[in-house]
Amino acid sequence: MTKDKRWTIGIDFGGTQVRAALLCDHQIMRRVALRTDVPGGPRAIMDQFAKLVDDVCTADERAHVDCVGLCSPGPVDTATGVTLDLPTIPGWKDFPLLQSLHDRLSLPVIVENDAIAAAYGEWVFGAGKGLRHLIYITVSTGIGGGAIVDGQLLHGRRGMATHFGHLQLQPDGPRCGCGGIGCFESLASGSALGEKARRVKTGHLAGKAHATAKDVVDGARLGDTACKDLITEEARLLGRGIASLLALFSPERVVMGGGVSQAFDLLDGEMHDMIKRHAMPVFRDVRIVPAQLADNAGLLGAAALARLKLDQKKTRRSD
Numbered sequence: 001m002t003k004d005k006r007w008t009i010g011i012d013f014g015g016t017q018v019r020a021a022l023l024c025d026h027q028i029m030r031r032v033a034l035r036t037d038v039p040g041g042p043r044a045i046m047d048q049f050a051k052l053v054d055d056v057c058t059a060d061e062r063a064h065v066d067c068v069g070l071c072s073p074g075p076v077d078t079a080t081g082v083t084l085d086l087p088t089i090p091g092w093k094d095f096p097l098l099q100s101l102h103d104r105l106s107l108p109v110i111v112e113n114d115a116i117a118a119a120y121g122e123w124v125f126g127a128g129k130g131l132r133h134l135i136y137i138t139v140s141t142g143i144g145g146g147a148i149v150d151g152q153l154l155h156g157r158r159g160m161a162t163h164f165g166h167l168q169l170q171p172d173g174p175r176c177g178c179g180g181i182g183c184f185e186s187l188a189s190g191s192a193l194g195e196k197a198r199r200v201k202t203g204h205l206a207g208k209a210h211a212t213a214k215d216v217v218d219g220a221r222l223g224d225t226a227c228k229d230l231i232t233e234e235a236r237l238l239g240r241g242i243a244s245l246l247a248l249f250s251p252e253r254v255v256m257g258g259g260v261s262q263a264f265d266l267l268d269g270e271m272h273d274m275i276k277r278h279a280m281p282v283f284r285d286v287r288i289v290p291a292q293l294a295d296n297a298g299l300l301g302a303a304a305l306a307r308l309k310l311d312q313k314k315t316r317r318s319d
């Protein structure tokens, strides 16, 4: 292996899977994954991170890795690297994630919110390449996102900006996991769509007591009327939420990722119609496009941010 190449490890800490990738000059060379040991808590999951790093590279490759980027579900204080309280993964309140990982790996580490890392990944390598103003929205179990404004990744106080899922859209809407009422996420996330699907007792969804968003998408593709109606409603809600985001950030483009974006072709028309009807006239030409990096966006973004931070440190030292 060539020494002048730059070797980085990206780690994606998810509620279902923990994954790691070895990157050489931002190209993924290898990927490994484990099922997240949620009941084991921070100690077991820190062991999983260490195992993934051992598994993803040989000793020779490891010797050339000089930084690690980890993306974590929020809310996480990325200024200090401390997780605040992860609603989907219990036992992580006030855990010093960055310091613990650094102690384990003896390498420079950065910790980034998973949606902000994915936004950065899509901006540098994916569907937002070359733009100065961009919004990334992920619609899966929850709704999250990131924003590039004036060519800068937006972080906000404690690194907690752009929690798009908690825009309050409907004052009499359902209660959200965050404690708020009528949040974008409680109305339009994949989980919300699954919940609506479970109330339908006819057609494709009949007898499916555990129906999910994927069942709705499958049903809509088969032409089922109730599923098609749910997809139309989902597209309208997404269009409405995104119309507000356009007013806040004035992006050149909106990139949509997450599990629900696999139905992008079904959502596309109605979502854009909603923007044309509800966004301020000056924002009506902004296009929403599907993400390009699938579930690698967070890994690639976190690794690239770790690389950027290390380069900035080296530049400061040589000044």
Ligand SMILES: [Zn+2]
Pocket: 165, 166, 176, 177, 178, 179, 180, 183, 185, 186
């Ligand atoms: Zn909320």
